[in-house]
Amino acid sequence: MRVLFVSPGLMGAERGTGKLASFQQVDLELLQELGYEVRPLLWYGRPLGQLFRGARWADVVFCWSISDHALASSLVARRLACVVGGYEFANLPECHYGSMLTTRMRWLTKWVWKRADALLYVDPSLEEEATRAFGSPGRAFYVPTGYDSTFWTPGDAPRQNIAVTVCHAPTPERIRLKGVDLFLEAARANPEFEFHVVGELPPGMRGQDLGPNVVADGWLERDDLRDLYRRAKVYCQFSLHEGLPNAVCEAMLCGCVPVGTRSYGIPTAMDDAGFLVERDVGAISEGIRAAMEREDLRGRARDHIVRTFPVERRRRELKEILERLVSAL
Structure with a gap:
């Protein structure tokens, strides 16, 4: 399977360094470990040419979050899977947070919500939030993020x-x-x-x-x-x-x-x-x-x-969903 992995990458002081957030890096490595041919694309400066070429090459486009990169992917991807991590269906005007705050982002999110072949929600509460926004969670799968328990370990020093x-x-x-x-x-x-x-x-x-x-x-x-x-x-x-x-x-x-x-x-x-x-x-x-x-x-x-939330659970569930999508091509 050929996968185009599209992600915004890190925010804050590390933004634009070419690094992924730890949970995005885990997903990239999981897909590679499954034996898929994976091309990562960090979404800085809207590299539309790279995205369109990669989407034509790929069996499936795997997007972390829903924004401009997912919209562009929805126009050309054979199959599209989007991870819903929290921002996508939120509406908190007092904190200037959430895609439901503006007409443009609400329209964009609804477009992708309608067309994505799989929306991978990291928590059931986000499915409920999508349902409040648009009447249903779309083609929803609950796939929580996985965590590397061999790296994140307690130490021996006193607390x-x-x-x-x-x-x-x-x-x-x-x-x-x-x-x-x-x-x-x-x-x-x-x-x-x-x-x-x-x-x-x-x-x-x-x-x-x-x-x-x-x-x-x-x-x-x-x-x-x-x-x-x-x-x-x-x-x-x-x-x-x-x-x-x-x-x-x-x-x-x-x-x-x-x-x-x-x-x-x-x-x-x-x-x-x-x-x-x-x-x-x-x-x-x-x-x-x-x-x-x-x-x-x-x-x-x-x-x-x-x-x-073991990494193995996420690996197994992503494999099942993505291979089901591609088998329907």
């Missing part, structure tokens, strides 16, 4: 009283969307703990003193992020919207106890291995303090991700 959150939040609206505002409020309410924010922050927050117990780490390479997870006791995700949150799953594999809000895929990731809280600083602080003391949940957190 410290550290809570971590990871975000791409270059604007104040994204700060609210990702719950970083609540994380920083919780830091002020719990001076005995150290709070780490990993990722991009708005220009006005960079270099600021966010608090005596807050560390802004910026973007970290995977090895450095894993080292931080291994030192931390708690991982926090207070987003208003998530698909299946990758950082939560990776941190849980490293033995962090998760604390998160009841939002879209966050409860799916956490299951009963952490603390679900309301979007209230008092409740969040209580959850963080409780998680700091629950050594017994570290193994449960890791076991849940290993059991529920």
Whole structure:
């Protein structure tokens, strides 16, 4: 099978470097390991010529997310599969987030939704969101992302009283969307703990003193992020919207106890291995303090991700879906 793999690539400080996000890289490698002939195409600068040539060559075009690249692919692909990761059917005007906010993106998303041969939702909550937008989830398959439990592992060093959150939040609206505002409020309410924010922050927050117990780490390479997870006791995700949150799953594999809000895929990731809280600083602080003391949940957190979201599950389900699509050509 010949597959054209089209993806926007990394956001933030790494944008335009030719790198994929970790979960996209996993998919690329899975398709290659299945023995398919795979051509990756990172969608920077709208390389339409490469896309059209690749789509004519490929049996199937595999797109991460729905945007201009998926629209262009839908015009020429023999078969089209699109991963739905969270943004596609969202409508959060207060955070300037989601494709349903503008007439153009709503039209574009509906066009692809109608024509894609497979929409691969990473969490059932996103199928429900698509149904609210357009009346059905389209040609839907629930295929959660998979996580490498051989890389994301607990370390041997003693845990410290550290809570971590990871975000791409270059604007104040994204700060609210990702719950970083609540994380920083919780830091002020719990001076005995150290709070780490990993990722991009708005220009006005960079270099600021966010608090005596807050560390802004910026973007970290995977090895450095894993080292931080291994030192931390708690991982926090207070987003208003998530698909299946990758950082939560990776941190849980490293033995962090998760604390998160009841939002879209966050409860799916956490299951009963952490603390679900309301979007209230008092409740969040209580959850963080409780998680700091629950050594017994570290193994449960890791076991849940290993059991529920292994890379092998995603490999098997992608193989079944893509080969079914191509066999119908």
